[in-house]
Amino acid sequence: MGMPEISPEDLNYVREMVRTRSAIVLEPEKAYLVQSRLEPVAKSEGVQTLAELVQKLRQVPFGPLHKKVVEAMTTNETSFFRDLSPFQALKETVLPDLLARKALTKKLTIWCGASSSGQEPYSILFTILEEFPELKQWDIQFTATDISVEMLKRCQEGRYSQLEVNRGLPASLLTKYFTKKGLAWQVQDDIRKMVSFREMNLAGTWLPFPKLDLVLIRNVMIYFDVPTKKQILKKARELMEPHAYLFLGGSETTMNLDDGFERVAVSGTSCYRLKKQ
């Protein structure tokens, strides 16, 4: 049986706290979502009601319990080669172009914001390794970030259930890059080491990135309000090399948010590049 319904005041407190700390906007009509995601946190804290949990949160300044609540409010839905066409675009257009442009320095900088449990950065790596084996000799600086420490742990472990690998991962890649660990599959060590997984709040202070060739911020800005989206796109744009590519989620766009980008059609999808000055 579920816990008693969260009160409107407590709901508002949680919505405000989550918004301030992560930019995630929880609409008031999403009370059921807040309720269902808070209940496991309350249980793990050993309290019987959400009122008690919120009281605990109110009593102390922002700390580990608040962070746990923020993480519980994130949606971590992802899969290998999600939407397929962006990976097709990487293979057919984007990576060949970057390879040509960076042939002299043989250095490639990639950032995947909001990496969730890691399927997205690993899908990019598999594309690189399969389609452009010469890149193994390059200096690839690949950073993947997320706000959720729990998700980052999953990224680092690179361990996926049968169900998760069944979602989008070709069998040939499974046998080549994973090792069976009990009922799960783990990405091999040398592959996992190719990505640096770091905690970063897109709405907070960013890591000191180098100039970037390829940026993916997919399926996360949908949770933010317009000023936050604008701020993130501006910061990302300033970090991008003039030739760089940006991929957003299928329902996301830079349109009406940042006019420094132009949309480019690639392999049945679109990505964004910096407008020429």
Ligand SMILES: C[S@@+](CC[C@H](N)C(=O)[O-])C[C@H]1O[C@@H](n2cnc3c(N)ncnc32)[C@H](O)[C@@H]1O
């Ligand atoms: C729906 S998943 C998208 C994962 C992947 N990019 C994809 O497209 O499959 C959204 C991710 O954004 C992360 N997230 C939410 N708010 C964030 C924030 N303020 N800063 C960084 N990451 C955030 C969540 O923890 C979650 O892992």
